Amino acid sequence: MIRTVLLTGSNGFLGSHIADALLRNDYKVRAMVRPTSDLTWLEQKPVSYVYASLNDPESLKKAVEGVDAVIHNAAVVSSDNKYHYYKHNTEGTRNLAEAVLDKAPDIERFVFVSSQAAGGPTENQDPRKEDVLPQPVTDYGHSKLLAENHLRKFKDLLPISIIRPPALYGPRDTAWLTFFKLISRGIMPLVGRRRELTLTHGQDAARQVLLQLEKKEAIGDIFHSAPFEPTTFEEFGRCIAKVLGVTPKVFVVEDILIKTVYPIIYPAFGIFKIKPPFRKDKVVDALVKRWTINGEKAHDLLGFEGRLPLMAGVGQTVEWYRWKGWLQSPRDRLKARGGSVTKSRQVENHKVQYDPSCDLCALAIDGEVKTVKHYEDDDFIIVDCLICREPMAVLKNHRAHFTDEEKDRLDQIFVNVLDKKYYTDYEQRRIPEHAHVHCRSHRHALPWQKRPE
Numbered sequence: 001m002i003r004t005v006l007l008t009g010s011n012g013f014l015g016s017h018i019a020d021a022l023l024r025n026d027y028k029v030r031a032m033v034r035p036t037s038d039l040t041w042l043e044q045k046p047v048s049y050v051y052a053s054l055n056d057p058e059s060l061k062k063a064v065e066g067v068d069a070v071i072h073n074a075a076v077v078s079s080d081n082k083y084h085y086y087k088h089n090t091e092g093t094r095n096l097a098e099a100v101l102d103k104a105p106d107i108e109r110f111v112f113v114s115s116q117a118a119g120g121p122t123e124n125q126d127p128r129k130e131d132v133l134p135q136p137v138t139d140y141g142h143s144k145l146l147a148e149n150h151l152r153k154f155k156d157l158l159p160i161s162i163i164r165p166p167a168l169y170g171p172r173d174t175a176w177l178t179f180f181k182l183i184s185r186g187i188m189p190l191v192g193r194r195r196e197l198t199l200t201h202g203q204d205a206a207r208q209v210l211l212q213l214e215k216k217e218a219i220g221d222i223f224h225s226a227p228f229e230p231t232t233f234e235e236f237g238r239c240i241a242k243v244l245g246v247t248p249k250v251f252v253v254e255d256i257l258i259k260t261v262y263p264i265i266y267p268a269f270g271i272f273k274i275k276p277p278f279r280k281d282k283v284v285d286a287l288v289k290r291w292t293i294n295g296e297k298a299h300d301l302l303g304f305e306g307r308l309p310l311m312a313g314v315g316q317t318v319e320w321y322r323w324k325g326w327l328q329s330p331r332d333r334l335k336a337r338g339g340s341v342t343k344s345r346q347v348e349n350h351k352v353q354y355d356p357s358c359d360l361c362a363l364a365i366d367g368e369v370k371t372v373k374h375y376e377d378d379d380f381i382i383v384d385c386l387i388c389r390e391p392m393a394v395l396k397n398h399r400a401h402f403t404d405e406e407k408d409r410l411d412q413i414f415v416n417v418l419d420k421k422y423y424t425d426y427e428q429r430r431i432p433e434h435a436h437v438h439c440r441s442h443r444h445a446l447p448w449q450k451r452p453e
């Protein structure tokens, strides 16, 4: 049984979700960080820290001492200096593997988080499979492929397993945030037409990493992380718009413009101190028609199943961004402008209290239902929560609390309608001004706390 896992890149977007998945499953996490690392996403989590650098072999030897497994997730994904990709991603990976051979040769697993970029784009209609000859098109992709090749040399000495995630999204991700923000303002920019891509939710990718850590079938092999069908940028944007309740205008930026004009105007971003939408070296990436991969192998050999298909994952991500204050929906902006007022409104044959800036009023009174609906009467509606997917009852009145009578009635409805063991919790966390209650199959738990998977 693997106990202590060294996790590199643990403070980043995917790394912190891997840390959560490990902690939920009772692993001890040794988070490898640098003294300058931003540890926001690890705050309050019961992890231990080790300070080391991939370019300092001595520090790596200390970091790996006494661990049962390593998950190597750290990487440079964006740099103006291409040498950095090879120094950190390629040499750094080799340094880490050598440190493991030296100080922890009996390790039970070495999971390397590579990238779809190591395989390269898709040449024809079919999403790329793991055994197709790799043809990376960027320095990032080359650096990851070279790292995989280095690890291959250790394959008789170490139980190595490689995961190649595609573009990821989800809570804590900042790479897609500008796209989400523009859509919330009614603008959907698309680079070229019908660009296809595989998008995987960060929490799903983290669950696959865990399987590659545990399953012996994962040893010595490469697995794509793609539990769902490929999509297009436009479909992704439409999902975001739907959750936010906006109808965006689509602006197509033609390829030729990206190819010829972008490199010329790029220095201007620096001069005017504006964050560029992507770095100059990502132009190649942006112009690829299809970044799609096939994820059947992880399903067939490891039994991996994704939990968050696009619409569910986008819904959860949008709500998380709003909770963090990173993104505003039109209703959030109305509230900020002082539009939060409780009015009386006639609905069919009776009056209800209503607030035009309240999400739950829109759901319960306007019928803006985005997930599965289980039940509805004059007083309540029961739908799946957009964030946690558990059933949630919402009062059809903009009022802060349920009465005792309403609670009794709801408990009865839960028993009659939802055929499962449940646990209600009348404490309202997210929208305190509008009564709602989850009908949970388990108690409220933080992302890294133990709960049924």
Ligand SMILES: [Zn+2]
Residues within 6 Å of the ligand: 354, 355, 358, 359, 360, 361, 362, 397, 398, 399, 433, 434
């Ligand atoms: Zn309300």
Ligand SMILES: [Zn+2]
Residues within 6 Å of the ligand: 385, 386, 387, 388, 389, 390, 392, 438
């Ligand atoms: Zn919920």
